[in-house]
Ligand SMILES: Nc1ncnc2c1ncn2[C@@H]1O[C@H](COP(=O)(O)OP(=O)(O)OP(=O)(O)O)[C@@H](O)[C@H]1O
Ligand code: SF4
Ligand code: SF4
């Protein structure tokens with residue numbers, strides 16, 4: 001029998017915003033249901049409605065049954081008994097779920113005592129057990145810590161501990177790992193799996209990461225514009241999608257196992273929940289749309305194999321065996337001329353030599369005194385050749401953004417050298433610096449924050465032109481808008497009137513205004529939905545090839561990096577751990593950190609996820625104010641753990657520097673025991689080559 | 690488009706609506722009223738000293754036979770102008786000083802904030818009281834400058850702290866990396882993004898300045914005769930407030946109405962521009 005039964009759930013907010021329009025699903029014991037969909041598709045609102053946590057002005061109808069008991073319309077007192085006991089929820093941001101003034105242990109114990117009659121000391125003991133279960137080291141000690149003393153990953157685990165405190169029958173996880181780094185995400189997902197085995201609960205897993213769903217879920221529900229459009233077993237959905245939206249979604253994600261060729265974007269944007277199209281909500285973006293699609297919204301109808309699809313042409317798709325790449329137009333990206341020249345013969349556009357950036361660590365509110373140093377970037381070297389894309393990857397806090405800022409400032413670094421287009425930043429005067437800025441531009445991560453909300457788009461793009469004394473701005477702005485795939489008629493609009501993907505294109509247009517040679521990209525697609533992201537990635541690739549640009553590119557999404565970059569540098573705690581061509585680093589990673597990082601990435605491929613072995617890292621990133629002696633990675637290094645006492649000496653005493661690997665031209669690792677292994681099985685596509 | 694939204698929100702607010710209507714009526718009264726009345730504010734009626742309101746002198750007459758209707762409206766004009774000018778100067782100064790201090794940081798910040806602190810601890814009323822009589826013979830604009838000079842400090846601190854966070858915004862960084870000079874960035878990207886704060890502040894400064902003017906003039910430190918303002922009129926009228934209430938009631942009542950309506954608009958603006966700040 002199913003634990004949770006949701007039937008025809010709808011949620012309407014004031015102003016005619018139909019956030020959820022008829023969601024039905026069931027979750028059984030021990031089953032994991034994955035819910036995917038773009039931002040704003042109603043995933044969170046659905047689960048909040050189930051928990052009864054929506055604001056009062058929301059109108060909810062339909063039915064939500066837990067063990068056959070109706071939850072909608074239940075009075076608050078009874079609902080509180082259900083909430084936290086039978087159903088628990090895990091949120092994206094674990095900090096807001098804890099009260100800052102109580103210790104973690106107290107709060108977990110409190111959660112136990114709310115629903116179970118238990119003595120205080122017994123509850124405290126149970127809390128420690130739970131913290132131990134979710135893999136918090138030294139749970140006795142850590143239980144006495146306050147929430148802000150925990151790192152993001154630890155907080156998320158504590159949150160899981162709290163959620164499973166009362167053996168709930170159902171866990172609802174809303175983007176539980178989105179805010180975490182991949183290696184931490186892998187740990188937390190592992191904990192979730194353990195927790196599920198321990199409690200036998202059903203899980204509703206909401207995320208936009210198709211890789212996470214592939215690894216966790218048994219069944220998948222795809223949502224679009226507030227409605228489920230396809231539902232089925234994870235294998236069916238991933239290998240045999242029968243609804244154009246699902247097909248497009250799967251075709252639009254870059255893969256870390258290296259499929260080549262342009263990504264397949266879904267054109268357009270999801271409809272606004274207050275202005276839905278008359279027929280199929282996906283019709284405006286659907287390449288298979290026929291006139292009949294506009295007549296009425298196709299209902300979610302049963303389809304062979306216990307699945308449900310909401311598309312009038314699903315049988316035709318099945319019959320012809322169509323895939324996303326068949327249905328959606330695959331863009332053509334012109335090849336680059338520059339790459340034909342061997343790398344050694346191309347000029348170097350950017351060179352970093354042992355660059356250092358330390359920040360003082362201050363303490364005290366009135367009298368600030370220096371109590372230490374944050375070694376944000378501690379001696380990194382790399383170079384970018386003309387027409388090349390170098391990606392900088394690593395977990396948050398490893399110094400990626402600091403590196404970019406130091407380069408962009410064009411000021412003398414604290415140590416080492418930064419050479420941009422042959423000019424040493426330490427030797428620039430004011431005019432030379434300004435002149436060099438023409439050739440060096442940046443695209444930021446958050447497309448909203450990077451555009452002044454009070455300026456129309458034409459002024460935003462014209463700003464660099466005017467600053468460098470160009471007069472013919474109007475024509476150039478129109479040209480730039482066209483270049484990034486926007487209509488020049490929209491030049492007088494304000495940034496708020498554009499969607500995320502369009503805003504990012506505006507940011508790119510602005511960066512290209514002065515025809516730079518080197519473009520620095522700080523997480524340019526991480527704030528975008530997958531289907532939108534694909535379009536921006538293609539645009540970046542195309543611009544690079546047609547304009548002969550070089551990119552320095554920061555990202556934490558290793559799949560995007562694999563797709564876009566030629567070379568990659570893996571950073572750990574302010575140092576480079578491994579650097580080389582994308583093929584070398586991804587296919588034969590030699591540094592234990594790179595190996596762990598790669599193995600932690602969830603692949604959007606259920607079959608592969610099931611058979612894959614993960615290298616799980618212990619613990620969290622050490623503080624950059626107090627890096628370990630010798631090799632900075634040794635506190636978490638799985639290889640170090642296996643070494644004999646004598647072999648370990650060198651890791652503790654001597655900091656490894658990047659050394660070229662024997663049999664490779666462009667591949668180096670900073671490890672005393674570097675050894676190439678394969679962590680990601682190459683996809684079929686790759687093997688054919 | 691944003692301004693339209695703000696206006697719509699402003700007028701949905703009942704209090705702001707009343708405030709706006711009242712203010713418009715008051716301004717019309719101040720500037721059109723004198724043309725309707727039978728007397729000019731400099732006229733003196735030697736047949737009626739201190740006479741109560743009647744059909745001829747609508748609001749009565751003063752000690753030397755001035756028509757109180759004409760004089761009070763004249764005084765109100767002056768008070769409104771002083772309020773507007775002071776608010777403009779004070780808010781402008783606050784924006785510039787705060788934004789420069791916050792954006793440049795370092796010693797610029799130290800020096801400017803030191804100046805702000807100094808002005809804050811000085812007893813402003815006393816200083817204006819001492820200086821302003823010495824400016825006799827000079828224009829009343831000096832008085833405006835003095836009032837403004839002691840009004841802007843608190844706002845400039847708020848502007849400074851908001852600039853500190855704006856400085857780290859990506860669009861400001863983007864401008865730096867484009868090679869745009871820093872003073873230009875302040876005027877193009879920082880100050881416009883503080884406009885909500887500045888508009889609200891300016892509105893509330895108007896009423897503050899009107900009250901400040903009235904208070905100083907009441908004690909004889911502000912507007913000097915023969916010029917009149919609501920403050921000087923209230924001062925004169927208050928001496929005989931019990932025997933000849935109309936001398937006091939009309940200027941005082943108008944002052945209260947004026948300040949109240951502006952404050953209502955100011956509060957409405959705050960809600961409209963910044964829906965997060967609940968009241
Ligand atoms: N309190 C609210 N009042 C009005 N509209 C709301 C409210 N909460 C959510 N919405 C709207 O409901 C729709 C669905 O939102 P929801 O948060 O469920 O999306 P989601 O699928 O979880 O997206 P994401 O991936 O960004 O988390 C959105 O259009 C959103 O703007
Ligand atoms: S119903 Fe029509 S528009 Fe909707 S997904 Fe199917 S083919 Fe496309
Ligand atoms: S040097 Fe030692 S500790 Fe560092 S990564 Fe290599 S094996 Fe691990």
Ligand SMILES: [Mg+2]
Pocket residue numbers: 043044045174
């Ligand atoms: Mg959500």
